[in-house]
Amino acid sequence: MKSKYKIGFLGMGTVAQGVWRHLANNHAEMSRRLGADYELSVACVRSAAKKRGVEIAPERLTENPEDVVSNPEIDVVCELMGGVETAFKLVKKAVENGKIVITANKAMLCEKGAELFALLEKNPKSQIFFEASVAGGIPIIKSLREGLVANRFSLIYGILNGTCNYILTRMERENATYEAVLEDARRLGYVEADESLDIDGIDSAHKAAVLAYLAHGRWVKLSEMIVNGIREIRLEDMLWAREFGCRIKLLASIKRDSETGKISVAVYPALLPLSDVVANVNEVFNAVALEGDLVGRTVHIGRGAGQNATASAVISDIADAFRALNSNAKYVSCHASNGVEMMPLKDIESSFYMRLSVKDETGTLAKIASIFASQKVSIELLEQKRHVNANEAWLILTTHKTSEFAIREACKALEESEQVLEKPFVLRIFEDTQA
Numbered sequence: 001m002k003s004k005y006k007i008g009f010l011g012m013g014t015v016a017q018g019v020w021r022h023l024a025n026n027h028a029e030m031s032r033r034l035g036a037d038y039e040l041s042v043a044c045v046r047s048a049a050k051k052r053g054v055e056i057a058p059e060r061l062t063e064n065p066e067d068v069v070s071n072p073e074i075d076v077v078c079e080l081m082g083g084v085e086t087a088f089k090l091v092k093k094a095v096e097n098g099k100i101v102i103t104a105n106k107a108m109l110c111e112k113g114a115e116l117f118a119l120l121e122k123n124p125k126s127q128i129f130f131e132a133s134v135a136g137g138i139p140i141i142k143s144l145r146e147g148l149v150a151n152r153f154s155l156i157y158g159i160l161n162g163t164c165n166y167i168l169t170r171m172e173r174e175n176a177t178y179e180a181v182l183e184d185a186r187r188l189g190y191v192e193a194d195e196s197l198d199i200d201g202i203d204s205a206h207k208a209a210v211l212a213y214l215a216h217g218r219w220v221k222l223s224e225m226i227v228n229g230i231r232e233i234r235l236e237d238m239l240w241a242r243e244f245g246c247r248i249k250l251l252a253s254i255k256r257d258s259e260t261g262k263i264s265v266a267v268y269p270a271l272l273p274l275s276d277v278v279a280n281v282n283e284v285f286n287a288v289a290l291e292g293d294l295v296g297r298t299v300h301i302g303r304g305a306g307q308n309a310t311a312s313a314v315i316s317d318i319a320d321a322f323r324a325l326n327s328n329a330k331y332v333s334c335h336a337s338n339g340v341e342m343m344p345l346k347d348i349e350s351s352f353y354m355r356l357s358v359k360d361e362t363g364t365l366a367k368i369a370s371i372f373a374s375q376k377v378s379i380e381l382l383e384q385k386r387h388v389n390a391n392e393a394w395l396i397l398t399t400h401k402t403s404e405f406a407i408r409e410a411c412k413a414l415e416e417s418e419q420v421l422e423k424p425f426v427l428r429i430f431e432d433t434q435a
């Protein structure tokens with residue numbers, strides 16, 4: 001056991017600066033809480049000359065990642081640079097060099113998790129901690145891995161992207177434009193370097209993959225999930241969703257079918273009943289609802305992005321890293337055994353909300369109804385709304401439960417119909433199967 005552990009950083013951006021500042025400014029107190037003294041050793045960045053929001057002596061900055069991952073003095077490597085290939089190459093090297101690695105990089109975990117965890121088996125001195133990779137400051141990884149270790153999970157769902165929740169909340173509350181709110185989210189440090197990861201649902205899917213791994217022991221690929229983002233949602237959809245007693249949220253869900261044992265992983269903007277606590281989680285907050293066979297329902301809420309909330313999660317990993325270094329304790333990354341099968345995407349069932357722009361003329365409703373009937377999709381509710389253009393109308397409808405395949409076929413047929421003027425816009429209605 002060393003008297004002081006050295007921490008190296010890959011990246012010194014939003015998250016890393018939060019970690020550095022907190023550990024530098026509260027050294028004595030944090031050493032006591034983390035169970036060991038530490039030194040903030042060196043940080044690798046793209047440009048050492050760049051001005052940063054945290055004070056770091058120039059000799060502690062490098063542009064050479066080898067100064068971190070192959071530095072024999074460094075015990076703990078915090079990978080907070082983002083991206084997949086370079087980050088993975090460096091994390092791999094750190095693991096091979098026996099370092100404890102901490103990462104907030106859900107994209108890398110999702111794409112390289114299987115390889116990375118196989119590599120850890122061959123490098124028993126190394127360990128990897130990733131609390132900040134899912135749901136920002138909520139200690140959801142620790143909850144799944146430790147506090148809820150006794151459970152099998154039939155359902156996990158929630159809001160896993162702070163940026164999208166912030167955008168949807170402010171659009172609905174203030175009638176703010178999507179672009180204006182996105183700009184605020186960037187300024188607040190919520191948004192990924194590649195912001196389409198947030199907006200198109202991919203970041204939530206990366207996080208869902210990490211949760212699915214922890215709960216079911218399988219690294220689910222993006223191609224095995226439904227992944228939709230929030231780009232096409234209009235303010236009108238939010239208002240009309242409210243008429244159905246719902247709010248639109250970008251949801252991630254991991255469901256295990258009770259009969260077949262197969263799992264489905266999906267990310268989509270969904271109508272969620274206002275009676276669901278998750279529907280009332282707003283702004284940058286995330287929520288994760290878990291249904292465990294022993295514990296029943298637990299719901300975890302907290303800030304899902306931003307400097308301090310994420311730094312809080314990274315520092316909790318540093319506590320685990322020091323504990324591991326002090327005592328050679330080995331943390332189990334996942335308790336579930338692999339072998340779970342995926343539900344084919346086309347067979348996944350839900351109810352749907354649909355917005356259709358149609359010709360406002362005799363026969364339209366009959367034609368639309370016949371298309372739904374021919375695809376065996378049953379309409380539950382249907383309402384006509386006034387359109388800004390004369391001779392056009394909005395049809396807003398919800399369906400009874402139907403398969404992804406059936407709704408896709410219905411949309412194709414609608415799009416080909418003369419009465420329908422725009423591509424149908426579809427949202428799923430989230431059903432809490434365990435409620």
Ligand code: NDP
Pocket residue numbers: 010011012013014015016044045046047048050079080081082083086104105106132133136189190191192193304305306307310
């Ligand atoms: P930033 O873009 O703010 O920071 C990235 C840092 O990495 C910068 O210091 C940059 O250097 C450095 N960097 C990037 N590429 C390289 C490279 N090839 N070589 C050397 N240095 C490099 O990102 P964030 O801090 O926002 O995010 C970091 C990670 O944390 C990501 O994986 C992200 O997904 C994750 N995360 C982020 C959250 C957030 O709220 N922001 C929340 C939870 C997780 P330079 O400064 O010189 O450009």
Ligand code: HSE
Pocket residue numbers: 133135136160161162163164190191192198203304305306
């Ligand atoms: N861009 C991510 C989000 C950061 O908005 O949730 C936290 O992972």
